[in-house]
Amino acid sequence: MDLSELLASAIRMSIPILLAALGAVYSERSGVVNIGLEGMMITGSFWAAVGAYHYGPLAGILFAIMAASLMALIHAVVSVTFRVDQIVSGVALNILAYGAARFASIALFQRATMSPHVDGFKHWNIPLLDQVAFLKPLVTNLSPVIVLAFLLVPFSHWVIQRTVFGLRLRSVGENPLAADTLGINVYPLRYAGVLISGVLAGLAGAYLAIEHTGMYVEGMTQGKGYIALAAMIFGNWSPFGAMGASLLFGFAESLSFRVVEGGAIPYQFIKMIPYVLTLVVLAGVLRKATPPAAGGIPYERSGE
Amino acid sequence: MKKRFKYLLLEIASPFIAILFAVLIGALVMLVIDKNPVEVYRTMFLFSFKRLDSVAIILFGMTPLIFSGLAVAIGFKAGLFNIGIEGQYLIGTFLAALAGFALKGLPTFIHLPLVILMGMLGGMLWAWLPIYLKVKRGVHEVISTIMLNYVSFSLIHYLIADVFMDKQQGLAPGVGNPIIRLPKIAATAVMPKMHSFLSNFGINLPQHVYLNWFLVLALLMAVGYYFLVWRTPFGYELRAVGHNPAGAETAGIKPGAVFFKAFLLSGAIAGLTGLSDLLSYFGYMDLDFPRGYGFTGIAVALIGKNGPLGIVLAAFLFAFLNRGAEGVQAFVGVPMETIVILQGVMILSIVVFSSVMGRYIRQQEKKEAALGSAAGKPGVTVGAQGGVK
Numbered sequence: 001m002d003l004s005e006l007l008a009s010a011i012r013m014s015i016p017i018l019l020a021a022l023g024a025v026y027s028e029r030s031g032v033v034n035i036g037l038e039g040m041m042i043t044g045s046f047w048a049a050v051g052a053y054h055y056g057p058l059a060g061i062l063f064a065i066m067a068a069s070l071m072a073l074i075h076a077v078v079s080v081t082f083r084v085d086q087i088v089s090g091v092a093l094n095i096l097a098y099g100a101a102r103f104a105s106i107a108l109f110q111r112a113t114m115s116p117h118v119d120g121f122k123h124w125n126i127p128l129l130d131q132v133a134f135l136k137p138l139v140t141n142l143s144p145v146i147v148l149a150f151l152l153v154p155f156s157h158w159v160i161q162r163t164v165f166g167l168r169l170r171s172v173g174e175n176p177l178a179a180d181t182l183g184i185n186v187y188p189l190r191y192a193g194v195l196i197s198g199v200l201a202g203l204a205g206a207y208l209a210i211e212h213t214g215m216y217v218e219g220m221t222q223g224k225g226y227i228a229l230a231a232m233i234f235g236n237w238s239p240f241g242a243m244g245a246s247l248l249f250g251f252a253e254s255l256s257f258r259v260v261e262g263g264a265i266p267y268q269f270i271k272m273i274p275y276v277l278t279l280v281v282l283a284g285v286l287r288k289a290t291p292p293a294a295g296g297i298p299y300e301r302s303g304e
Numbered sequence: 305m306k307k308r309f310k311y312l313l314l315e316i317a318s319p320f321i322a323i324l325f326a327v328l329i330g331a332l333v334m335l336v337i338d339k340n341p342v343e344v345y346r347t348m349f350l351f352s353f354k355r356l357d358s359v360a361i362i363l364f365g366m367t368p369l370i371f372s373g374l375a376v377a378i379g380f381k382a383g384l385f386n387i388g389i390e391g392q393y394l395i396g397t398f399l400a401a402l403a404g405f406a407l408k409g410l411p412t413f414i415h416l417p418l419v420i421l422m423g424m425l426g427g428m429l430w431a432w433l434p435i436y437l438k439v440k441r442g443v444h445e446v447i448s449t450i451m452l453n454y455v456s457f458s459l460i461h462y463l464i465a466d467v468f469m470d471k472q473q474g475l476a477p478g479v480g481n482p483i484i485r486l487p488k489i490a491a492t493a494v495m496p497k498m499h500s501f502l503s504n505f506g507i508n509l510p511q512h513v514y515l516n517w518f519l520v521l522a523l524l525m526a527v528g529y530y531f532l533v534w535r536t537p538f539g540y541e542l543r544a545v546g547h548n549p550a551g552a553e554t555a556g557i558k559p560g561a562v563f564f565k566a567f568l569l570s571g572a573i574a575g576l577t578g579l580s581d582l583l584s585y586f587g588y589m590d591l592d593f594p595r596g597y598g599f600t601g602i603a604v605a606l607i608g609k610n611g612p613l614g615i616v617l618a619a620f621l622f623a624f625l626n627r628g629a630e631g632v633q634a635f636v637g638v639p640m641e642t643i644v645i646l647q648g649v650m651i652l653s654i655v656v657f658s659s660v661m662g663r664y665i666r667q668q669e670k671k672e673a674a675l676g677s678a679a680g681k682p683g684v685t686v687g688a689q690g691g692v693k
Contacts, residue, residue: 035446074652083663084655087385087446088606092651095599099644106639107337226450233447268462275451279433282443 006254008137012212014250015149016041016204016221020228021235021242022149022156023200028237029160030193031173031294035090036075037201038225039097044068044205046101049115049216050108057121057210061145064206065199071097072198080190083298094225102218115216118209121145143211145203152200156239169193173292176299186299201225223275230278237291245281252277311665315658319607319614322657323621326650333642344632351631352624360513365623366616367580368393368594370522372601373619374529375427375574377610381533382566383546388434388449389574390598391456396426396575397582398460401589402468404489404582415492420579427575428568430456435567439560445567453598464591485590495583518580525573526612542566574598603651609658622647 020037027034047067052060071093078089102112109115124147126139160166169189171179176186204224209216227249234248235241256270331341352358372389379386386392400423407415434452437443470487497516499509509515533539541562544552549559577597582589600622607621608614629643 078652078656082656082659084659088655089652091385091387091599091602092606092648092655095603095651096645096648099641099648103333103639103641103645106641112639112641223450223454226447230447230451266462266466268458268466271458272455275454278451279437279443279448282447283437283441 004135005137006251006258009254009257010247010251011138011146012143012250013253014246014248015143015146016208016212016224017228017231017249018149018243018246019152019204019207020197020201020225021231021246022152022239023197023204024229024232025156025160025235025237025239025242026169026200027193027197028232028295029173029292030169030190031176031292031297031299032076032079032190032194033086033090033296034072034075034194034197035087035226035229036071036093036097037090037197037228038221038223039090039094040068040071040198040201041205041208041221041225042094042097042101043071044202045209045220046104046115046205046216047202048206048209049118050104052118052120052210053116057119060118060210061203061206064209065202068202068205069195069198072194072201075198076191076194079298080187080194083300086296086298105216105218113218115209117215120211120214143207145207145211148203149207150243153239153243160239165192170292172299173294176294180299180301186301190299201228204228227274227278230282233291234281248281249274249277311668314661314665318657318661319609319654322654323607323650325653325657326646329649329653330642330646333645334638337638339636339638344636344638347632347636348628351635352628356507357510357513358627360509360515362620362623362627363519364513364515364580364585365626366619367516367519367522368577368597369600369604369619369622370519370526370616371573371577372597373604373608373615374522374525374612375570375577376601376605377608377615378529378533378542378566378573379570380605380610381546382542382562383549384435384438384563384567384570385446386431386434386449386567386570386574387446387598387602388431388452388571389577389601390595391449391453392427392430392571392574393577393597394456394460394593394595395430396423397578397589397593398463398486399423399426399429400575400579401486401489401582404493405487405588407493408490410490410492412492415490416495416583419489419493419583420576423579424572424575427571427573427577429571431567431571431574435564438567439563461591464589470588483590485588488588489583493583494587495580497584514585516580516584518576518584521576522580523616525576526616529615530612538562538565574601577601600647603647606651607654 020041024034024037044064044067048060048064050060051063074096075089075093078084078092079086105115106112121144123141123143125141129135129139160169168179168184169192171182171184172186172189173193180186205221208220208224213220228246231245231249232242234245235243252273256273327345331345334341334344352362372393375389375392376386400419403419403422404415407418410418430452434443434445434448437448438445464486465484468486470485471482472487473482473485495516495518497509497514498519499511499513499515502509531539533542541552541557544555544557545559545562545566552562553559578593581594586593604615604618604622608616608618625643625647629640632638632642633640
């Protein structure tokens with residue numbers, strides 16, 4: 001087993017975490033903690049399978065994005081408009097997503113826990129580079145979603161750092177009162193942050209179902225939504241940071257598959273690696289991390 | 305005084321309005337799959353409450369939920385969100401099971417309490433790391449407890465399947481496969497059922513009901529929770545920290561120390577969650593030991609607004625929903641998952657309603673205060689989600 005294959009597998013494993021972590025960046029930068037990412041991913045993975053089963057992979061992606069955005073909309077209404085504790089809202093959303101996916105799975109596939117096989121996109125090879133033997137596993141047989149995910153990283157950086165929208169998004173996450181005083185309407189921006197995170201979490205779920213596994217399986221997200229949150233924190237609330245952290249988590253996960261083949265350590269301990277790594281990473285780095293100042297705090301206009 | 309009463313009424317009414325709202329959403333879901341909601345809800349009620357044994361099954365079902373609800377609530381009161389009940393009670397159940405089968409020859413009055421204490425110890429142990437990481441390293445307890453839940457699933461799997469699996473299960477030769485489970489607990493560690501006690505009052509429960517004394521322990525725990533949180537100095541500190549950690553610190557309370565105590569206590573109560581099933585129903589722990597009490601506990605604490613009576617009632621509500629779900633699945637062909645959706649919607653609507661209601665009450669009180677401060681002080685407003693932040 002050579003290094004480039006391991007790296008290729010790490011990249012594939014990191015994609016759902018990366019997409020969801022990018023979503024978390026938008027949401028958190030606007031000042032809304034989104035622990036409902038897990039639920040949005042579950043929703044995305046299920047509806048991706050529904051769309052892909054009936055109308056092909058592109059429809060799968062669209063279905064996933066729409067369904068996950070609907071979940072995000074609920075999160076925004078509950079936590080931004082009604083100013084309920086954001087973590088409580090997110091946890092409730094996760095419970096709801098679990099039940100709804102099971103329910104819909106019974107209604108549409110006649111079984112609660114999995115969908116039939118679905119076809120993904122035609123995979124790409126990157127021309128020229130695929131001639132280099134060492135790079136071959138990295139640049140051949142690529143899902144378009146992988147390419148899209150990596151393109152979204154610099155794009156998100158540009159949006160957040162260089163556009164008016166990004167500036168406003170950050171301002172309502174840092175100091176909503178000041179932003180409001182300057183005539184920036186806080187609520188629509190926070191809605192936008194949460195909805196973008198829903199779109200990306202839906203895409204993450206869709207990748208898992210139609211590109212990675214070829215079907216929907218209950219519990220296939222395995223806490224990746226939470227790990228994505230940790231990746232976003234580890235990445236210091238920035239797209240490039242989130243990418244680095246996601247690759248690390250993806251690497252840990254792909255490594256765990258390789259170690260199982262060895263068999264010296266009981267596989268249950270191998271399965272713990274991503275979660276333990278998350279804990280270690282959070283315990284090690286958080287001190288120097290700087291979250292948005294108003295993250296997690298509902299904004300209330302005075303005089304309302 | 306009249307006004308205060310009106311606000312109190314509003315606060316009590318808000319969960320009921322929210323439940324009603326969730327019931328309506330549930331009805332919509334049923335309409336989508338072509339079922340008559342009235343019929344479904346009617347079946348739920350009749351199936352659950354028409355027979356005495358069914359009521360006793362609901363009481364048995366609410367027992368773990370009271371423990372997990374209280375465990376979540378005590379965290380909320382200190383401003384901590386313990387999503388780790390799930391892992392904590394699995395570890396607690398495991399340690400209890402270990403003490404239950406490994407120790408032999410002890411009399412019941414020593415063995416049973418010891419096993420129960422082991423359960424609490426296990427929960428506490430699993431709660432220690434997240435609160436340590438929070439206080440010392442600033443790791444948010446929500447993420448760390450969720451990660452530890454996943455770790456506990458694998459760890460328990462390993463301990464049951466690879467280390468302590470019962471290899472001497474009495475199987476007829478050549479028939480079936482052994483279950484992957486721990487050895488059975490000793491008879492001295494079994495929690496007795498309430499049947500013989502209840503028969504003194506003319507209530508005769510059939511043998512297939514497992515209602516046991518853990519229910520009484522859970523109710524006592526709720527009473528104890530009330531005294532601890534509202535009637536002791538520690539409870540005062542707990543609420544002060546939960547309300548405003550910085551403010552509490554100014555008043556000479558160390559938030560870190562309170563966080564530690566509250567979270568370990570939460571873990572200890574969480575450790576009791578699985579024991580009713582372990583010590584009175586299964587008698588052993590296997591890979592399919594009931595999961596999810598921790599998550600339902602969050603809902604129970606939220607709906608019960610972190611109050612002891614509210615938690616007991618909410619636990620009853622969820623036990624009824626679970627029981628009713630079995631009924632509607634069997635008799636009207638509505639999947640049980642409908643009820644999970646109902647629960648999710650219920651949590652969301654309850655937090656929204658109580659937040660809106662709390663804000664309305666605060667506004668009214670502010671207005672009153674502004675309208676020439678009347679004789680009595682308006683008093684400290686109980687924020688609707690005061691415990692959650």
